[in-house]
Amino acid sequence: MSTPQPQLAPQQPAAAPWQGAPGTSYTSPIPVVRTHLGHAIVSEWTKIKSVRSTMWTLGVFVFLLLGLGLLFAVIAASADMNLEGESPLGLGLFGVMLGSVCLITLGVLTTASEYGTGMIRTTLTACPSRSRVLAAKAIVFFALAFTITLVTTSLVAFLQVAILEGSNAADPSGEQWLKATVGVSLFLALFGLLSLLIGSLIRHSAGAITIMLGVFLAPLVIAIFMFAESLRDVQEFLLNYSIPSQLGVFYGAELGASAPSGWDPLWIMLGLVAAAFAGAFAVLEKRDV
Amino acid sequence: MIEAVGLTKRYGAKTAVYNLSFQVRPGAVTGFLGPNGSGKSTTMRMILGLDNPTSGQVTIGGYPYRKLPNAARQVGALLDAKAVHGGRSARSHLLSLAQLSGIPARRVDEVLGVVGLQDVAKKRSKGFSLGMGQRLGIAAALLGDPQVLLFDEPVNGLDPEGILWVRNLMKALAAEGRTVFVSSHLMSEMALTADHLIVIGRGQLLSDMSVKDFISANSADFARVRTPDTEPQLREKLTSALTGAGGQVLPEQDGALRVMGLPLPRISDLAHDVDVRLWELSPHQASLEEAYMRMTQGAVDYRSTIDQKAGLQQPLPPGAQPPMPVPGQGQPGWYAPPAPPQQGGQQFAPPQGQPPAGPYGAPAPGAAPAPAPGAPQPNPYAQAAPQAPVQPVATPAAPAAPAAAPAPAADLTKSEDAR
Numbered sequence: 001m002s003t004p005q006p007q008l009a010p011q012q013p014a015a016a017p018w019q020g021a022p023g024t025s026y027t028s029p030i031p032v033v034r035t036h037l038g039h040a041i042v043s044e045w046t047k048i049k050s051v052r053s054t055m056w057t058l059g060v061f062v063f064l065l066l067g068l069g070l071l072f073a074v075i076a077a078s079a080d081m082n083l084e085g086e087s088p089l090g091l092g093l094f095g096v097m098l099g100s101v102c103l104i105t106l107g108v109l110t111t112a113s114e115y116g117t118g119m120i121r122t123t124l125t126a127c128p129s130r131s132r133v134l135a136a137k138a139i140v141f142f143a144l145a146f147t148i149t150l151v152t153t154s155l156v157a158f159l160q161v162a163i164l165e166g167s168n169a170a171d172p173s174g175e176q177w178l179k180a181t182v183g184v185s186l187f188l189a190l191f192g193l194l195s196l197l198i199g200s201l202i203r204h205s206a207g208a209i210t211i212m213l214g215v216f217l218a219p220l221v222i223a224i225f226m227f228a229e230s231l232r233d234v235q236e237f238l239l240n241y242s243i244p245s246q247l248g249v250f251y252g253a254e255l256g257a258s259a260p261s262g263w264d265p266l267w268i269m270l271g272l273v274a275a276a277f278a279g280a281f282a283v284l285e286k287r288d289v
Numbered sequence: 290m291i292e293a294v295g296l297t298k299r300y301g302a303k304t305a306v307y308n309l310s311f312q313v314r315p316g317a318v319t320g321f322l323g324p325n326g327s328g329k330s331t332t333m334r335m336i337l338g339l340d341n342p343t344s345g346q347v348t349i350g351g352y353p354y355r356k357l358p359n360a361a362r363q364v365g366a367l368l369d370a371k372a373v374h375g376g377r378s379a380r381s382h383l384l385s386l387a388q389l390s391g392i393p394a395r396r397v398d399e400v401l402g403v404v405g406l407q408d409v410a411k412k413r414s415k416g417f418s419l420g421m422g423q424r425l426g427i428a429a430a431l432l433g434d435p436q437v438l439l440f441d442e443p444v445n446g447l448d449p450e451g452i453l454w455v456r457n458l459m460k461a462l463a464a465e466g467r468t469v470f471v472s473s474h475l476m477s478e479m480a481l482t483a484d485h486l487i488v489i490g491r492g493q494l495l496s497d498m499s500v501k502d503f504i505s506a507n508s509a510d511f512a513r514v515r516t517p518d519t520e521p522q523l524r525e526k527l528t529s530a531l532t533g534a535g536g537q538v539l540p541e542q543d544g545a546l547r548v549m550g551l552p553l554p555r556i557s558d559l560a561h562d563v564d565v566r567l568w569e570l571s572p573h574q575a576s577l578e579e580a581y582m583r584m585t586q587g588a589v590d591y592r593s594t595i596d597q598k599a600g601l602q603q604p605l606p607p608g609a610q611p612p613m614p615v616p617g618q619g620q621p622g623w624y625a626p627p628a629p630p631q632q633g634g635q636q637f638a639p640p641q642g643q644p645p646a647g648p649y650g651a652p653a654p655g656a657a658p659a660p661a662p663g664a665p666q667p668n669p670y671a672q673a674a675p676q677a678p679v680q681p682v683a684t685p686a687a688p689a690a691p692a693a694a695p696a697p698a699a700d701l702t703k704s705e706d707a708r
Contacts (some may be wrong), residue, residue, distance in 0.1 A: 025315050025467040028434035032362045033391035043389035050381035052372060118372035121339055122429060125366050126389045128338050128355040288340040 040127060040136035048140055053109050058144075061102035062152050068095030069156035074164040080167070087172045088164040089180040091250040092156050097244050100134060100188055103145055104216065107195030108208040110141050115203040116128065121289055130284045133198060138193055138277070145192045149185035157181055179250045187250065189268040196278035201283060216243045241268070290315055290468055291336060291437065295345030298331050301446045305331045306492040308345070313470045313487070318463045320483030320500070321472040322581060326590045328492035329472045330368070333441050336470075337366055349437055361390035365472070366439040370422040370446070379406055382414060384428055385432050400428040419446030427455070428626035437468040444478060476578035477685040489655065490588025504580045512553050514560075515569035523565045530563045531556065545569065587689075649658030 030037065048054050072091040111134075114120040127133055157180050172180070195212045202208040223238035239245060240255050246265035254261055260268065291313035298306040313319045323329050328660040329635055334340040336347050338354030346353060350681040354474055373382050383397045401407045407470040409417070414425060423446050427431065430438055440459075443512075444452045459482050463469045473479050479500070486503050496503060516523045528538050528546065536551040548556055553572055560567050 026436050028362065028436070030362075030392065030396065030434050032359055035359050035389070035391050037387055039391050043385045046381060046385040046388055047374075047377070050378065050385070051376045053376065113374060117374045118369055119374045121334075121337075121368055122372045122386065123389070125337050125368070126361040126365075126386045126429075126433075128357065128360050207343060286341075288334070 011050050031061065033125070037132055037136060040132050041139055043127075044133075044136045044140040048110060048144065051113075053113070054106060057102045057106040057109075058148055061099045062108075062148065063066060064099040064102070065092070065095040065149075065152045065156055068070035069162070070159055073160040077163050078166060086170060087176050087180075087252060087278055088160045088167075088169045089157050089172050089176055090253065091160055091164075092153060092180060092184075092250055093251045093253070095156065096153070096184055096188065097247055100216065100243070100247070101213070103149075103188055103192035104195045104212040105209055106145070107141060107192035108199035108205055108212060110137055110196050110199065112199035112203060112205040116205050124289055131281050134280060134284055137200075138196060141196050142189050142193050146185050148187050150181060153184050154181045176252060179252075179263075183250045183263065184247070187247065187266055187269055190266070190273050194269070194273050194276055197273065197280045200280045201276070291347065291349050291470060292351075293332070293336070293345070293347040296332065296335060296342050296347055297344045298328070298335060298340060299343045301521075304492055306335070306342075306489075309489065309492070309494055310345075311487050311494060313468055314485075315468040316463060316466050316481055317484040318459045318469045318471060319485045319487060320479040321470060321487050321489075322474075322476070322479065322585075323472075323489040323495075324585050324589045324591070327490050327585075327588065329489065330441055331492075332489070333366070333368060333439055333470075334440060337364070337368070340686065359390055361386070361433040361435070362392070363433075363435050364437045364439065365433055365435040366441075367423075367426040367430045367443055368439075368441050370426040373414050373422070373425060376413055378411050379417075379428075380410040382425070383428060383432060386432055390433055394431055396432060396434075400431050403431060404428040416436055420448055420451055423447055424451070425457075435467070438470065438543055440469075440471045442473055444469060444473065444475065452478065476581050480577040488584060490585045491590065493588075495584055495588065500577065506580075510574050511547050511549045512551070512556055512570065513541070513545050513569060513571045513573055514548050514556060514567060516564055517568055518544055526563050527560055527565045530559050530565075534559055585617065609663050654699050 049076070058172060069092040071087065072094065076088075076091065114123060123133060124130060157172075157177065161169075194215075195208065198211055199205070199208040202211065219238040219242035223235045226232075226235040226238070236256075236258065240259035245253075245255055246268065248255070248262055249262070249265050293312075294310050296306055297304070307574040309328075309332060321329055323331075331340060332347075335342050336349065336354065338360075348354075348355060354360060354364065377385075378400065380397060383400065384394060386392075387394060387397050398407070398410075401410050404427050406421065406424055406428065409421065414422065417425065423443065427440070427443060430440065443459075444455050446454060456478070459469050459471060461485070471479075471483065473482075483500055485499050486496065487494070488503075496506075498506065514527065516527055524544075524546065528540075530540050531546075531548055531551060534551060534555070536556070537549040539547040539549075541547055551559075553570060557570060559565070561571075
């Protein structure tokens, strides 16, 4: 400015103050603790429970599992359907299938929303150990998703068995119980975790959700339209290994000799998650935020 | 203490920061200046370990940021005020950061009080104004009570009270022996706050010195001389006399002369010798802003130009002339009075109508009809304008540019169009 600045005069920014006598450095009275993964987990727990998207996605998830599971059970009971020795637990499949979309969303948002808002820069400034942040997010999300799914699927399974008592349904065996509750919960939580890792790799919520929906639906849709005889093997593979089919395995829907059976889907998903984890860690450490 | 050595960052073919070396010492506020896109934020991100330098390194207290034990307790940063999840409340946001670095939860309420956000602590930060967001960002930086603080444009969006508070906060933090590194575009603010300046342009170091040295090294003090407007030949006469005596004379846009290299009494003597009366002879000290503009002139990447609206204007009515450009405007080397490269508001001046009545915007009596009811003075800012760095957007009543043609009544529609 062309007007003189009288304020400049009293300041006297002489070299003396900034050259700083040794020992002028500041020490905080708040004790400094050594941080570890536990701190990051507590922090991520605060984060995940303090945004509405968590409540919404999990609320819809529980609603779909409970609502559809019970709806089918009630319909089956009121129509006096003869289940012909089938386990009533299979009626929960449809709700779980739709509900998994909610876990995709929540998983992706857990990581990608930090990139969308710029929060990740604040987070990684507060904790420069990037792998610790990602690990904490994964642990918190997995624990939350597993717990919610386990509680909901167990509740649905109990109610279904109760509602369909006397409809000539088979009494579910111990393994059927285990698969329809713990098995499905582990599978879904791992699938959500895969979404979380894809969100961390893609760093864009909408993009990552689209990719995960593609992973979820595309194999099935593509397989349906594969009419050519030469593609028969591919079609069969896609049908057998699509996520909905793998979910069905937990409810006893065996597809064929070449299809995954028993606990296979869990191991497949575990492998995918491990690979995604390796990729996400490597990229996160290297990339600029 | 922050220490950068040969810091370089390339994004593909574009070099954002090149061979930057500097030190930021404790116990002082160090200002970090540079035009838009000069690499300030990139440098800040590299200091915080968010971006990896292509070559060179930067350390804080001897450690690269990502190797610091409990970094948040040693370094606090405000990078981008909106770097928060809008759906989270201010308190939850700070709480999650506190938990991440093992800071007791009551410290969260403490810093909320410090920045004055305790009343909105439970509100989601999505609804925060720019200034409130800035305060939340400052709260996050102060959370760990760190020894080193980095602030990127901390006064953006703050009200005058907030600006004063930040200024005093920076000084207080530095007085406690902390290292305070602040980037800003507001030169006047830096003049009041900073003790030391680091200036970069196009990613390279332009200057690293104290504010006082910076001003004296980068600006020449000058005298403003005004001869009677009524007799232009006197100005010519004085100019040649001053130049002959070894002075450097630049004409200013309002008709005054800017004289460098001659002391005031000597100018007065010379004028007396050639028998020229003076209406004004005043000393001017170059401000930090001027010094900065002079230094970064060659390093500005994004330069604004006049909005020509080419092809969008109605053809000029017969006999009308386009507005006369202001002498000196847009010329390299014209950095003071501290107007932006062109006069703000110029683009909103009605392009059609009378040519400027006075030499530089002073309305000739009776030359222009009143543009709108209630605004009998067509150009009330005509004289004052060159001193004001930012002009208000022109209203139909007041075309705010110094050289603006007074708006004729028919321009009401045009003004709407311009807005």
